[in-house]
Amino acid sequence: MNLDWLDAFLIFGAFKVIEIMGLGLLVHLQLGLTRVANFGVVGFWGLGLYAFGVAYLKVDWPFGDVYQFLICAAIATIVAAAAGLVVGWLISDLDDDGTLVGTLGFATIVVILATTQQGLTGGALGLGGLGFPYDFGRVKTHEFTWLLITTAVVVLIFVYAWRVHRTPHGRLLIAVGANEALARSLGKSATAARLRMMMVTSGAMGLLGAMHGVMVRSLEINSLDVSVTLAALAALILGGTARVFGAVVGVLLTVALFDIVIQFYIPIPDGWNTQALPVAREAVFGAAIVLMLIFRPQGLLGQMRRPALMRRLHGDW
Amino acid sequence: MVNSGDTSVTPAVSVNGLSSGYGSVAVLHDVEFTVGHEIFAVLGANGAGKTTLLTTLAGLIPAFSGSIAYHGTDVTNLAASESARLGVGYVPQEAAVFPDLSVLENLTVGGMIGTRPHEERLEEVFETFPDLRSKLDLRAGNLSGGESRMVACGRALMQDPTVLLLDEPTAGLSPLYLELFFEKVAEIHRTRGVSIVLTEQNATQALGIADRVMVLSLGVGSEPMSADAVTTDLLREGYQI
Known part of the structure; x- marks a missing residue:
């Protein structure tokens, strides 16, 4: 596959867009449908990332690349799903404030464990050595293929x-x-019902974490950043928490705008990409959340359209 | 109508020495009554404990002491979902519909238990509340108070209940809906054979359809009596006016 026309950074930017879209869709199921305000998205995603990385790097698997990836990704999904079940049970009797603090606390625990368990995770230094479950020769082809596979997972x-x-x-x-x-x-x-939803969505967040690990090919403690949660929440709140397309529209207007349009197509001074832009990105995401909650809490796409859905499903009764 | 004193028939609802409340604060004190195949009205002023009684009967708050049985099965402190599976339908006074769901969806979530086909149950709900048929696609949060109450009642009927708990079903309704609603409650009892426990502030209307009555005052229940035997003095005493 000749991908000379494609900038490698653009592939990574698109991967981030797709990844946050997936997380936003899962947060939609938690917050938009079930009203579980999960502020610990990065915790479930990060647990999947680290469970995948540790299983991949610390176990001597007697399989080839594909099976090794599939088993480690399954482990990541199961570990994150189990965490979702436990956290969901712990917060089941809490109000919204308690849920926010509880899920944020869970994410903090994941970050602390990833930082302190150096023997397993590499701590602050991280671990390298993760790889793609295939070998086509060129890194760009690997990354582009992984982008397509991740897109397929997010479509699912x-x-x-x-x-x-x-x-x-x-x-x-x-x-x-x-x-x-x-x-x-x-x-x-x-x-x-709520525990089942938490288990499924947290497991899927863990799977996306594992897929992130393959793309970056390393475990880095800096990746367990609040910006993951912030990006997913900002996008969903902007698009509309109650609508499936809310996450899609929101991510296009936030992450895609910053990580693709501004980074690649707007002529900004050298150095801004690495310094000013990430800070401005967080500030704009935070401001978007505040402004939307004040002026249009239902998001750009508005409330659920159950009546229209019912008409489509049942016609005139 | 079953006379509650008839020991040969298992009452639909048996409440013995029931105390309950919120946190450590007791609201109901040692309440006792049985309900047969009848409409049983619990009357009382604001704050008498009527809503606490029904939410306890529905299993939504735990009993401090005493017991609750449906058709002879002890359900004291059983989860609300389990009580519902035993045939208890509950219509709360406030927030009685799921606002984001359409009217049709509000009705169908009531039919998640039971084995009869949804369509059959829906048709029966439409027979009782024909106005709902034209509002199925509407968002329940946009309905008027009377329409919401119909949807809530319809949802409870979709559960195929044998006991229906109605918490002040006419509170805040216009006089037109008020009369209609009491007629519907009587019709549900008559045509479906459902035992009904109804709390009301509107004593006059409730007495018009109830078989027996208990007056609740500051969490203490009176001796249940025939609706015909209720006098103004008894109500004054119960309502403490």
């Missing part, structure tokens, strides 16, 4: 979120999010 996440809106489980999640006490009187366990 989108389809899952899309379908959840149309299922009894999705309606139950919306009911639990809107009025948990009333939802409990419907004959289904609200706690079980």
Whole structure:
């Protein structure tokens, strides 16, 4: 595959866009449907990244690259899903404030563990040696292929979120999010529904973390940054927490704008890319959250469109 | 109508020495009554403990002491979802619908339990509340108070309940809806054979449809009595006016 026309940095920028889109879609299921305000997105994502990295680098697997990747990615997904189950159970009786603090606390624990368990994680120095589960010869081809594979995974996440809106489980999640006490009187366990949702979405966040590890080919403590959570939340709040397309539109207007359009197509002075731009990016994301919550809390795309969905699904009754 | 004193029939609801409340604060004190195949009205002023009684019966808050049984099965401190599976439908006074869901979805979430086809249950709800048929696609959060109450009641009926707990179903409704709603409650009992526990401040209307009545005052229940036997003096005493 001849990819000379494609800038390697553009591939990485697109990867970030796709990755945050995936996280935003998962946060949509948590916050938009079930009203679980997860401020620890980076914790679940980072746990997947580190579980994948440690399993990949510290275990002498008797398989080839593909199987090694699949098994380590499965481990990352399961570990993150288990964490989602435990955190979900711990926060199940907490109000919104408690949920925010609890999930933020979980993310902090993950960062501390990744920093202090040097024997496993490499601590502040990190660990190199992660690789792509294939070998086509050229790094750019590897990265572009990985971008396509990650895009396919995010498309699957989108389809899952899309379908959840149309299922009894999705309606139950919306009911639990809107009025948990009333939802409990419907004959289904609200706690079980929420735990299932936390487990599935956290596991998927862990899988995205593992896929990030392959792309950057290393474990770096700096990657466990609050900017991961901030980017996913800012995009979703801008686009609309209640809509599946909210995360897609939001990421295009935030991460894609900064990490692709401004970085590659706007003539900015040398040095800004590494210094001023990342700071401005965080500031703009933070400001976007504040302004949207004040002036249009339902986001650009607005509320859920259940009536339209019902008309499409059932026609005129 | 089943006379609650008839020991040969298992009551739909049996409440014995029930105390409950919030945190460490007791609101209900040693409440006792049984409900047969009838409409049982719990009357009382604001703050009497009517909502606390129904939320305890629905399993949404735990009982401090005493027992609750449905059709002879002890459900004291059973999870609300388990009570619902035993045939208990609950319609709260406030926030009785899921606002983001459409009317149709509000009804279908009520039908998540039970084995009868949804369509069959929906048709029965439409027979009771025909106005809902034309509002299925509307967002429940945009409905009027009376329409919301119909949706909430319809959702509870989708659960195929044998016992229906209605918490002040006419609170805040216009006189037009108020009369209609009491008629509907009587119709649900008559046509579906559902035992109904109804809390109300509006004593006159409630007495018009109830078989028996208990007056709740500061969390203490009176001896249940026939609706026909209730006098103004008894109500004054119960309402402490």
